[in-house]
Amino acid sequence: MRLSTVILPIYRWSEGQKVWQRAEDLGFHASYTYDHLSWRTFRDGPWFGAVPTLTAAAAATRRMRLGTLVTSPNFRHPVTLAKELISLDDISDGRVTLGIGAGGSGFDATTLGQDPWSPRERADRFAEFVPLLDQLLSEDAVSHTGTYYSAVEARNIPGCVQRPRLPFAVAATGPRGMKLAARHGQGWVTTGDPKLFASGTPEQSRAAVRDQIARLGAACAEIGRDPAELGRTLLTGFTPERTTPLESVDAFVDFAGRYGELGITEIVVHAPIPDSDFAADQAIFEKIAIEAPAQLG
Template identity: 75%
Template structure:
């Protein structure tokens, strides 16, 4: 099984002071895709620069030619399907059909209360995602949509001419629980995981592999329940959140072993963070570029 290698570029640089150069370099290095987080702020970066995901991706679309672009991930925390659909159709057009929407339930971080609401429980987040994804699917595939739901409504929302990619741009659904995996099976062209968060602090790499294998098995069950072949979905691992942390990025050899082991589990795409000094993603830039240029030849 072949494996694709992608990167995620956090929106922490002014576009004309290093931002554009990173996205262009990602294309030069041969990454399959470059993603960014769709947050209003995030963890240790909260008190520093942080720019909007969709404007950043729009700029990246005009600065690159081949690189796929997307979010990892967008959530209902501060998005509405009607306005998001219009922006995505525009972005898909500007990029010439190179956009993937990573989408998930969101968490209880800074975005969760930025609009003044009380933080939602995990059940409430899952309830909202369960309505958000099907409505967004309709908005991206139908010329006019009217919908009245528990959380989201649309009144003759027009989205002509629709996406460049048909029937719509692909969804990469981030999920580990049963409800999210069912959404991935029904609406996803890809599935995304960061591993088992319960293992991040004190788990081992071996335990993480077992947990990831279990997630893939449950995704297969969700697909089988609706008569879909799980092989139709790409399986994306966003790295940096398993017990390995950044250890696989210490050398080409370490990453080749890590990526090969996860390819053998069934993953089709590995995403690594672009280096940011003095952060959780403080990776040697030279090793990062070496991984990008040398690893895939050993894993194809």
């Protein structure tokens, strides 16, 4: 099982550079960041752009993979996003993974002045966004006329360092999202079942993730794809266990091992942020990063 982290884009780079470099020194497989314009309780504090942050991180690190958890259509267009991702993949020498999801109804959904999209429209847009982005990242020139997104002879030369393009990790729980993950993803991302966060039990959460993985497998079977080809990532902090896994190495190994038994192949933990939803003991966090992977195998 791989162990990765999320570093929220809240730091001026004089400080943030040290956080990203420390994550590489600790041996994390990947470090991700959120791709939002602002987010929940962090709305009134510092919050920097995901792509510039990842570009700086690419220049400050050498081995660790980098990526978004997750990018969405809320304020992105496939043509401009593709150009940024190709540039980032080049600067990082092929270390980028795009975590991508349909987006939600938070601040990003209305910042550009639009009314929030309905769940149906978000799903419709996502179903058009992902295949077009796939094409833009894989081909030198693309023209497309869609309901929501268009491209007219969009050029993306020289393309990605990673071939045929950088990998997608598709965040999905519904049937349409699962089909997109099966067809276009190299990975799949879940935060568990959000309905269980406040009052569910760890056992219920694991049962929900087990069901999600089964539905992902069914979506792969529909198109004749081996589900083992997809990585399966759990972004922690949104299941009923909340911060419990970061209380000790033993607690984390138990938590991660139980999800590993279900088929999860990568666990992502938030780098500690004092006085926030992601507060945790930095020393224990670092000890988990160093010691837990060997115990998980």
